[in-house]
Amino acid sequence: MxxxxxxxxxxxxxxxxxxxxxxxxxxxxxxxxxxxxxxxxxxxxxxxxxxxxxxxxxxxxxxxxxxxxxxxxxxxxxxxxxxxxxxxxxxxxxxxxxxxxxxxxxxxxxxxxxxxxxxxxxxxxxxxxxxxxPEVITALLANRGAADPLHTLSPRESQVLELMAQGLTNTGIAKALVVSGGAVEKHISAIFSKLGLQQSPTDHRRVLAVLSYLQRPAR
The missing domain is CATH 3.40.50.2300 (Response regulator)
Structure with a gap:
């Protein structure tokens, strides 16, 4: 490198x-x-x-x-x-x-x-x-407003999104949470759906999901 x-x-x-x-x-x-x-x-x-x-x-x-x-x-x-x-x-x-x-x-x-x-x-x-x-993620979560679509995520989905933000792959997330790869895929699919992120050939939905942390309205 x-x-x-x-x-x-x-x-x-x-x-x-x-x-x-x-x-x-x-x-x-x-x-x-x-x-x-x-x-x-x-x-x-x-x-x-x-x-x-x-x-x-x-x-x-x-x-x-x-x-x-x-x-x-x-x-x-x-x-x-x-x-x-x-x-x-x-x-x-x-x-x-x-x-x-x-x-x-x-x-x-x-x-x-x-x-x-x-x-x-x-x-x-x-x-x-x-x-x-991770400290940036913690600060972002603390600043989350009630109207934020991230509030619709389940506790497990929030954990998955936090690990996505730290750069972990699906395999890394599965290992960190001690769950199967299939379970991680289901959680990520639910995150995309709840945040309104449709599949597109020009957009990277994992990155856009992470950016939801950064672009939400403050309290």
Whole structure:
């Protein structure tokens, strides 16, 4: 796996390079701002871009904006965004185009310290999955309104959707919940039906179901 990394903190950037190398990835470039990120992506065309949300000069959302530009210019390229805090607007913006492109993820930096979680996330995103940090999912669920169609889901269906949001495959969900693959398929079919997601050759219903977390009205 060839990776371009963007992180303005030199110490964290060097630490991430070491972690990535431990996973067997090749870090093509490790840069410190959005402009360098875009130049490195154009030069190396990596399999995966990993970037912090907040980058110089304003330390607001330069990394996110650069990631969105990469998604627009290279839709098949996997992108993983790292954030210090749960920022639901950023997560929504990043994942909005996930149904038509390569893998995409939104991960809190605390998760990076857990090597197995980080390695698993980058592997899933690079393979084309959509991965949302479990803490982000928890925040989204806590903000759910009474009129939200997600309220129509059964407790088990909500569990399945949460695991889908974490990037698990049907097999992974079945293992986590200790149920059969057929049971998982039935739950996912029910989720699609309750959320009004019709089968379409141009839409990825798993991603659209996950986005239902992010696009519902607040209380």
């Amino acid at each position: 060839r990776v371009v990394l963007a992180e303005d903190s030199v110490l964290l950037r060097e630490g991430l390079v070491r972690l990535l190398e431990e996973t067997g990835a090749e870090v093509c470039a490790a840069v410190g701002d959005g402009a360098e990120l875009l130049a490195a992506v154009a030069e190396h065309l990596p399999d995966l871009l990993i970037t912090d949300v907040r980058m110089p000069p304003s330390h607001r959302d330069e990394g996110l904006k650069a990631a969105l530009e990469v998604r627009a210019n290279y839709p098949s390229m996997a992108v993983l965004v790292l954030s210090q805090y749960v920022e639901l607007t950023y997560a929504t913006e990043l994942l909005a185009g996930a149904s038509s492109g390569g893998g995409v993820g939104y991960l809190l930096k605390d998760r990076v310290a857990r090597f197995e979680d980080f390695a698993d996330a980058i592997e899933r995103v690079a393979a084309g999955a959509t991965v949302i940090d």
